[in-house]
Amino acid sequence: MSNVVLEKVSRKFGEFVAVSDVDLRVAEGEFVTLLGPSGCGKTTTLRMVAGLEQNTSGRISLGNEVVSDAASGVFVPSERRRLGMVFQSYAIWPHMTVFENVAYPLRVRRRPAAEIRDLVSNALRLVEMERFAERPAPALSGGQQQRVAIARALVFEPKVLLLDEPLSNLDAKLRLQMGDEFRAIQRRLGMTTLYVTHDQSEAMALSDRVVVMDQGRIQQVGAPEDIYRYPANRTVAGFFGNPNLLNASVEACARLEGGRVQLDVVGQGWQGRCEAAAEVPPGQTVTVMVRPEDIRIAPAATDKDGLRWSGRIAHTIFRGPTRSIVVEIENGHLNVDAPAFGGYAVGDNVTVVVPQHAAWAVG
Amino acid sequence: MTLSADDRVADIAPARTRLPHARRFLNGAPAGRVVGLTLLALILAFLSVYPLSMLLYGSLHSTPPGVAGVFTLDGYREIASQQNLLTLLNTVGIALAKTIPSLILAVLLAWILARTDTPFRGTLEVLVTLPFFIPPILTAMAWGMLGNPQVGLLNQLYQGITGSTASPINVYSYGGVIWHMMQYSVPFLFLLIVDAFRAMDPSLEEAARMCGATRLRTFCTVTLQLMLPALTGAAILSFIRGIENFESPLFFGSPAGIHVITTDIYDSINQRSPPQYQYATAISFVIMALMFLIILMQWRILRGRSFQTVTGKGYSPGVMKLGKWRWATFAFCALFFAVTVVLPVSQLLIGSFFKFFGFYEWDMLTLEHYQAVAGSSEFWRAFGNTMLLGFIGASLTMLLGGIVAYVSVRTRWRGRRLIDTMAWLPWMMPGIVLGVGFLWGFALLPHAIPIYGTIWALLLAYISLGTPLSVRVMSSAYGQLSYDLEECSRVHGAGWLQTMWRIMIALVWPSFAVGWVLIFFGIMRELSASVLLYSVGSEVLSVVLLKLWANGSAEQVSVIGLIMMAMVIVFRWVQLRVIKRWIGAL
Numbered sequence: 001m002s003n004v005v006l007e008k009v010s011r012k013f014g015e016f017v018a019v020s021d022v023d024l025r026v027a028e029g030e031f032v033t034l035l036g037p038s039g040c041g042k043t044t045t046l047r048m049v050a051g052l053e054q055n056t057s058g059r060i061s062l063g064n065e066v067v068s069d070a071a072s073g074v075f076v077p078s079e080r081r082r083l084g085m086v087f088q089s090y091a092i093w094p095h096m097t098v099f100e101n102v103a104y105p106l107r108v109r110r111r112p113a114a115e116i117r118d119l120v121s122n123a124l125r126l127v128e129m130e131r132f133a134e135r136p137a138p139a140l141s142g143g144q145q146q147r148v149a150i151a152r153a154l155v156f157e158p159k160v161l162l163l164d165e166p167l168s169n170l171d172a173k174l175r176l177q178m179g180d181e182f183r184a185i186q187r188r189l190g191m192t193t194l195y196v197t198h199d200q201s202e203a204m205a206l207s208d209r210v211v212v213m214d215q216g217r218i219q220q221v222g223a224p225e226d227i228y229r230y231p232a233n234r235t236v237a238g239f240f241g242n243p244n245l246l247n248a249s250v251e252a253c254a255r256l257e258g259g260r261v262q263l264d265v266v267g268q269g270w271q272g273r274c275e276a277a278a279e280v281p282p283g284q285t286v287t288v289m290v291r292p293e294d295i296r297i298a299p300a301a302t303d304k305d306g307l308r309w310s311g312r313i314a315h316t317i318f319r320g321p322t323r324s325i326v327v328e329i330e331n332g333h334l335n336v337d338a339p340a341f342g343g344y345a346v347g348d349n350v351t352v353v354v355p356q357h358a359a360w361a362v363g
Numbered sequence: 364m365t366l367s368a369d370d371r372v373a374d375i376a377p378a379r380t381r382l383p384h385a386r387r388f389l390n391g392a393p394a395g396r397v398v399g400l401t402l403l404a405l406i407l408a409f410l411s412v413y414p415l416s417m418l419l420y421g422s423l424h425s426t427p428p429g430v431a432g433v434f435t436l437d438g439y440r441e442i443a444s445q446q447n448l449l450t451l452l453n454t455v456g457i458a459l460a461k462t463i464p465s466l467i468l469a470v471l472l473a474w475i476l477a478r479t480d481t482p483f484r485g486t487l488e489v490l491v492t493l494p495f496f497i498p499p500i501l502t503a504m505a506w507g508m509l510g511n512p513q514v515g516l517l518n519q520l521y522q523g524i525t526g527s528t529a530s531p532i533n534v535y536s537y538g539g540v541i542w543h544m545m546q547y548s549v550p551f552l553f554l555l556i557v558d559a560f561r562a563m564d565p566s567l568e569e570a571a572r573m574c575g576a577t578r579l580r581t582f583c584t585v586t587l588q589l590m591l592p593a594l595t596g597a598a599i600l601s602f603i604r605g606i607e608n609f610e611s612p613l614f615f616g617s618p619a620g621i622h623v624i625t626t627d628i629y630d631s632i633n634q635r636s637p638p639q640y641q642y643a644t645a646i647s648f649v650i651m652a653l654m655f656l657i658i659l660m661q662w663r664i665l666r667g668r669s670f671q672t673v674t675g676k677g678y679s680p681g682v683m684k685l686g687k688w689r690w691a692t693f694a695f696c697a698l699f700f701a702v703t704v705v706l707p708v709s710q711l712l713i714g715s716f717f718k719f720f721g722f723y724e725w726d727m728l729t730l731e732h733y734q735a736v737a738g739s740s741e742f743w744r745a746f747g748n749t750m751l752l753g754f755i756g757a758s759l760t761m762l763l764g765g766i767v768a769y770v771s772v773r774t775r776w777r778g779r780r781l782i783d784t785m786a787w788l789p790w791m792m793p794g795i796v797l798g799v800g801f802l803w804g805f806a807l808l809p810h811a812i813p814i815y816g817t818i819w820a821l822l823l824a825y826i827s828l829g830t831p832l833s834v835r836v837m838s839s840a841y842g843q844l845s846y847d848l849e850e851c852s853r854v855h856g857a858g859w860l861q862t863m864w865r866i867m868i869a870l871v872w873p874s875f876a877v878g879w880v881l882i883f884f885g886i887m888r889e890l891s892a893s894v895l896l897y898s899v900g901s902e903v904l905s906v907v908l909l910k911l912w913a914n915g916s917a918e919q920v921s922v923i924g925l926i927m928m929a930m931v932i933v934f935r936w937v938q939l940r941v942i943k944r945w946i947g948a949l
Binding site: 052079083084087089091095104105 | 574
């Protein structure tokens, strides 16, 4: 059963189309992340699910209930959608204590005082904030406000949890820690979660599935590994990490087991074999994506499959776990992530190779 | 800008991070700076401590200024009467009675103009705040004509429509005093609170909606609660303004026998023979004690209760779609403007063209009042004086405020607290009290310094009255500038003076301009101190208006009122158009 369903959902602001024909099904208990650069429509999509924006066309359902349908004029206001939401600014009310903040959704629902006390302390225990219950909200640090915001979003057992860039105001270390905590809590409660971020590493670490958006449209939906390894197009490829993107033209095409295809491609001064999602007619140009960590610097040519280049090391940057090496090749350069202490020197002539399965061609 | 400018709340200077290198200057301050600071302290002392101590001296001295006498406590003994208890109750009661409805109206207007999709909100905002800039003496006179129980235009209209002979409206009453004060305090409160409505982080409200609260519940439990500190602060300020108010009780209270402290001070000097200076100064201390108590209370209530709800994110707050009700809210704002501006201005317009006030017949139309005003040397002298005082006064006040604010906000110089406090002192003194203080002060100066009875007496009083405001405007301007800007300029080789000129002044001068216009408006509408300190030759427009009004020349009052009104509109236009554009360009 799908818990959140978006069907052909669009949002226009005047002439500007912020979100265009988004189709998405989020399964019960699934953690789905909307990922994209700022202005790509991900936050607008989330806010339409929340009912804070109204979609100009399409239909949104939660569980079995249609909450917004532009065609038939159905629009259930936010307060009746039973959703928990964590805002980028946390939106912790400064005039209330931590307890009052978390108790608010229950008080709105007129639950008995004893029940409120129990539920709130449970929720605060979940985020390890029970010691701070009587603190006034302005006396909290960013990470603590974040936890209170989560407790408040979870306390009334919402159908779906919505998170709008909840980690972007935290420092790097806390961001990792809070991200892991989110994921742990979400797994424990089996809560359907829709998460918005512009940070690709956050998206990969947390999600069951990632929805990559750009210019109001969904570019690709899939598990983090698939999107990282097999991006659907150049935009998605460029969005994850810092890959090498090389233009090439297709010479031959053959089907592989498992639905993918194998391409023989020729670039300027190099040629070899890579993989792609669908067949490409010979003669057409493609972009070959090669990730820096998949490139090996080889002393001699051994690998028959895959791609190879020869070039010269232009410069190297020590990064701790790895060393980034820029290899100058004919008509360009390649970024290579090599072992940190591999003994490479600027000016060395080297051959670099990439196995066939690590080279991915997109249209 | 007016928000921070009029805000006495933030006057308790918070501990700021100071320039680290400024600490060096503490040890062995250069002689030039010592001289400069001493001079600054002396100027401020003359503008605030001197009139204050003269008030104390006068309240203990049995004779008028400059006449030999003895020290007695008679002044204070006289105060303790039953009549004065009523005066005190009137003062506090009227201030309270006008604050509460004004606050409700201001919240309503702020909500309509900041948080709904009412049409023409931008224009409406300019219009409903206009009464704040109109000198109260103008609207007082216009309403004196409109709501006159015998010949008032509103009563004539009522009688014409209903055919009855009753006069339902009488502005010479408690209601009239309160109504007139409200016309000023609604826009005043609006300007103070509208930014709080506008700048609130919308996610605070959205979070409540997501938690299941309805719009109404969200407004009551979140929006309003978050506004509460701002509303309380604004209400207390408005209450203080009500206690200081002079024009409304003078015009509508005194004729009906309703006295408040400010009019009592005025009457005891101007309406009694011989003038009772000792009584006036003693009662001035009473009103200052009252103000001091309120300010203390304000500090207590507001300490640590200001919520930072503004985020850096450029969200626009949630605007409520009102549907067809938006025309109702539009009509409400338009009505407020019509009643507070259009009605009085029309009265002035009508009054200026008819031969006699109250008799509106076609054959009574005339231009003779315009000719009379144009030919009146007194008017032109007063016009020149007002302009001169406005330009010089606003410039000097802002300059002084800029220096004081710089010393107190951006340096760690020894004595900066003293300077800040002295500049703040006049905040506690209503115009009439400061007027009394200066009256004594100037009279007791040696004859070699002939300030008393000259235009410079008014100038000094205006500077004193305006300094707290100018310090506030400039402090907030400096406060927004990061120290890096100043330090960066120094590191890159600019001297202190060059840094001031190229960086500081270049960055704060829009605030300077805004403050300048505010002070200019303040001087143009000042009446209570002027009426005590003017003498023949140094009248200003507000005093001439009052004299004409007292002589019964309501027709010429209308003409001069219209001229002043035109000046207000021109200056407000300049402020909105030109200065806002400069600021926008920065």
